[in-house]
Amino acid sequence: MAKSKKIPELNASSQADIAFTVLIFFLVVSTMDVDTGIVRVLPPMPDPNVKQEDVKVKERNLFLVFVSGSGQIMAGGKVIPLHQLKDKAKEFILNPMDNKNLPEKVEKELEMPDGSKWVYPVSEGVISLQNTRDTDYQVYIKVQNELTRAFNEVRDEVSMMKFGKKFADLDKPEGSVITKAVPLKISEAEPRKMGK
């Protein structure tokens, strides 16, 4: 009787239970959320032994954004609502009309990924972001967000003009050229002591 000699099939009915147990374990101990955030690089701490010379920044090259404790935003000497901040910052970065009161531009030679040179007037402007100690973090992030948006839009425009692609779609070497052409210059000062 050949039929009875057949090797019995492995009983796999509990396999599913084991797999389910492992699955549920993973569901419990793991998280799915992706961490997103606004990325910044802090300035290094000045060496206390070296005497600091104040870096002189010309007034036209400085765009002061001040966030007060009550959430009001002052940019360039005027109180403005949040939704105007992006356009103000963009105007400051680009200075399309070469206005005497807006930042100067220095022509810089940028090396393209294909080896050629590209001369682009890089803005000298610095955005200085100041706040008080009782400013809400939320408002601060909103302001940071608007400033980042201004930079991203400028980068997109420059990138469109040069490469015909959006900044986010560029490859790494091309992206770094744009980053050099439009550097993210936001200085985050220590908060002012006022407004307790």
Added chain:
Amino acid sequence: MAVMKKKGDREVPAMATTSLPDVVYIILFFFMLSTSMRDQELLVHYRLPEATEVQKLEKKALASYIHIGVPVSYMQAKFGTAPRIQLNDSYKTTKDILDFVAGERDNLSEADRPSMTICLKADGNTKMGIIADVKQELRRANALKISYASSKVLGY
């Protein structure tokens, strides 16, 4: 007896479950790949601020987290409701950040150290005073790459 036998014949055959483990394993692998381990218990409660221009944290292994927020409800009796800083698994003050950063840096390989990122997870209602103190300490600890954690929204 004959009736009983007839009844047994009409029974629906058992569902073939041999492929069920395979299906479950596929789901399991999907979850193993798409999620990451929860590494610490949160002692502070926070709601991240919202932003549109967020970037993804490139490598989670290189990120260290600083949580700032109100203590969770079962700790409030002991610690009150003032915002606190959580490093690893306990409440700390800004003075401990130096040690914390040094410890986190030691955990990374030499090559990865420059790209270490501090992910600042702070409640939206925290005052900037605390955040500024933390930032000052991070500068002192020479951990300059930071990410203000915020949840992505598509617009206001």
